[in-house]
């Protein structure tokens with residue numbers, strides 16, 4: 001027993017010493033950000049990153065800091081380190097992506113001298129990868145799939161998967177989206193007609209992930225979750241509340257342990273993965289279950305492919321088919337190994353289901369609060385129905401509905417489900433800013449030099465609400481802004497000048513899928529139902545809770561889980 005205690009103590013002392021030495025080296029190498037303004041440290045151990053996770057409502061602190069310090073500022077992270085927070089607004093940087101490596105000398109008070117500049121932050125190269133601790137936690141959850149790999153490996157994954165997300169391929173899924181919406185409409189009608197539900201109030205945020213889970217399972221992997229029909233699958237069960245239980249207001253010691261792994265050499269940090277947190281164990285459980293489900297699907301599809309020589313590759317470009325093809329590829333620059341293939345299933349389920357469902361929840365919330373806009377969409381839907389008769393609308397029909405699409409864009413703008421993403425500089429670099437910020441000494445600067453390893457938080461949500469880009473009513477719901485042409489100062493992202501799907505090489509691969517899914521499901525729901533606030537006033541209690549994703553919950557009642565109670569009436 002004594003020997004064991006001695007061994008454990010020795011390991012702890014060694015780890016602490018390694019951490020302190022690595023921390024000192026890391027900080028010595030870091031260019032100071034002290035020339036930037038930013039919120040004062042609230043704690044030596046926790047800092048602003050912890051405050052962001054523990055604020056009552058997502059975005060409140062970010063907006064406060066944005067108004068005080070501008071579009072880029074310094075904020076503390078765990079163990080008193082500094083991170084750079086940027087509202088991603090460098091359209092100059094993105095449009096200059098082709099002029100890579102603009103070298104310039106930049107000197108700021110407090111900085112350590114020479115800065116090598118490049119203007120392609122996240123756009124045309126892998127210069128700002130995900131930090132070690134971020135990759136570690138998401139690897140527990142999704143394995144070695146596209147979300148967790150960097151550089152050439154990411155490029156290989158992205159090339160293999162791209163064909164499954166082309167506009168042409170996605171058009172083939174519209175029928176599935178519409179059929180699934182029909183089933184959801186029937187379920188909601190049953191709920192409304194149920195005498196036990198006198199108030200006809202539905203918690204729509206509990207329902208919408210069911211349809212998006214069914215849709216991603218069937219369209220990507222030909223797998224039926226049966227979630228709308230209440231079927232219980234191992235994966236569906238593990239997934240339920242996977243995040244609410246483990247990610248909401250995480251404990252200090254868990255965050256500190258995770259942050260400890262940030263600056264350690266990869267080998268030591270990897271060794272510590274043998275001691276996962278409770279949350280990480282739960283994530284691993286999900287990953288293993290998803291691989292168990294994916295393996296037979298993948299094996300069956302591989303066998304079918306081997307016996308189906310006469311079918312053109314063009315006919316099969318859903319996710320499963322492109323993965324099978326990549327696995328059978330002989331060129332190592334294109335091939336995906338079995339573990340990489342199986343990891344994509346967990347990745348697609350996680351990245352492609354709750355995101356769209358939550359976005360839809362918030363759009364329905366906004367429309368409930370804005371009955372005039374809901375009525376205008378309904379009129380647009382009726383006009384479309386007059387044209388299509390009994391036929392379901394085509395992708396072109398859906399795209400042609402001006403106000404309907406403006407509402408979807410406005411929903412994506414105000415409710416960016418992934419509000420922040422974190423990166424670190426791979427080498428000394430300079431981040432250009434679209435809008436200048438004022439330094440501590442009162443100078444106006446257009447770019448920020450960072451040194452290798454600098455942690456940077458990109459606030460996608462903050463960009464979506466910049467007054468400089470969206471006008472004085474940037475924080476208000478106003479779909480009209482997407483109809484009246486106005487001169488924007490930036491051209492960013494993959495859709496509607498929004499950062500909601502991020503930008504560049506690592507932008508959301510599923511954005512077209514998400515937009516078409518939103519169009520199809522919202523069309524079906526808004527045609528059949530009218531959404532009103534429940535008489536009890538419950539809607540006023542709803543908050544966007546910080547959670548990695550933006551999740552609706554009732555103020556002070558987080559134990560009740562996700563909540564979006566809407567009074568749903570059948571349209572006559």
Ligand code: HEM
Nearest residue numbers: 147351352355356359418421500501502506508509510514
């Ligand atoms: C409204 C819905 C969605 C939103 C707001 C959204 C947002 C995002 C964002 C912000 C990223 C970048 C994350 C980062 O770099 O850390 C991302 C990446 C990704 N998304 Fe989405 N997403 C949505 C729907 C989907 C769907 C439907 C799918 C799949 C069918 C999907 C698959 C992915 C994948 C695989 C990545 C990783 C891409 C890469 O690293 O190359 N997403 N998404």
